[in-house]
Amino acid sequence: MQTLAIESGPVSVERLDDPDDRPWATVYQLTGRRIEGTVVIEPLFREPVLVFHQHDIPNETDFEALPSGLHVHYGKRDRYRHRDPEGTLHVNGVQLAGGAILDKEMDTSFSVRRPDPSGYYDEPAPSGTRAKTRQLVNALIWHHRGSGLAHEKAVAFARHERQKRHDAIATDARAIEKMMRELKGRLADLEMRRHLHTEDAFEQFLATQK
Numbered sequence: 001m002q003t004l005a006i007e008s009g010p011v012s013v014e015r016l017d018d019p020d021d022r023p024w025a026t027v028y029q030l031t032g033r034r035i036e037g038t039v040v041i042e043p044l045f046r047e048p049v050l051v052f053h054q055h056d057i058p059n060e061t062d063f064e065a066l067p068s069g070l071h072v073h074y075g076k077r078d079r080y081r082h083r084d085p086e087g088t089l090h091v092n093g094v095q096l097a098g099g100a101i102l103d104k105e106m107d108t109s110f111s112v113r114r115p116d117p118s119g120y121y122d123e124p125a126p127s128g129t130r131a132k133t134r135q136l137v138n139a140l141i142w143h144h145r146g147s148g149l150a151h152e153k154a155v156a157f158a159r160h161e162r163q164k165r166h167d168a169i170a171t172d173a174r175a176i177e178k179m180m181r182e183l184k185g186r187l188a189d190l191e192m193r194r195h196l197h198t199e200d201a202f203e204q205f206l207a208t209q210k
Contacts, residue, residue, distance in 0.1 A: 010032060014028065041140075041149075043150075046101075
């Protein structure tokens with residue numbers, strides 16, 4: 001067990017086994033002054049790799065060898081799952097929803113929110129909770145990267161995504177090959193029609209109709 005230092009005091013950090021056996025995810029148990037719960041950190045590809053053109057045909061435009069960002073989930077990876085094995089994260093007694101996205105330069109896209117009583121929407125957390133959560137997440141990210149886990153998990157995630165990309169490319173290639181066969185058939189049909197509408201072929205056709 002290790003300790004993070006933030007303004008409100010030390011926070012104990014314990015690394016847990018991932019309950020869903022995702023080799024690219026890291027689950028941390030956090031315990032500190034008015035801080036209790038779990039955080040899940042996963043690699044994230046920040047750049048789009050596909051654009052869609054006419055007929056929804058994807059075009060590969062870019063590929064990141066390794067993810068360039070991290071997704072920090074507050075408490076649970078997906079609040080809409082039927083089971084939430086990662087638990088919850090409470091800061092200043094407030095249960096948090098969602099998470100934060102950070103890139104390699106520590107640029108942050110923070111959303112510190114809490115679920116409203118209806119369970120359908122989130123609302124901003126109090127300002128003190130937002131500030132404390134930012135400190136906590138930044139300290140945890142430095143710890144995560146400093147331990148070498150960020151790169152280790154990024155490699156595992158890249159291998160996972162590579163297989164998905166490989167399968168997707170093979171599927172797209174088969175779809176395009178099928179479309180090309182259909183277009184070649186259509187082209188042959190149009191070439192025949194164009195030939196039948198040339199003057200010589202048309203006159204020859206009219207002669208056969210006497």
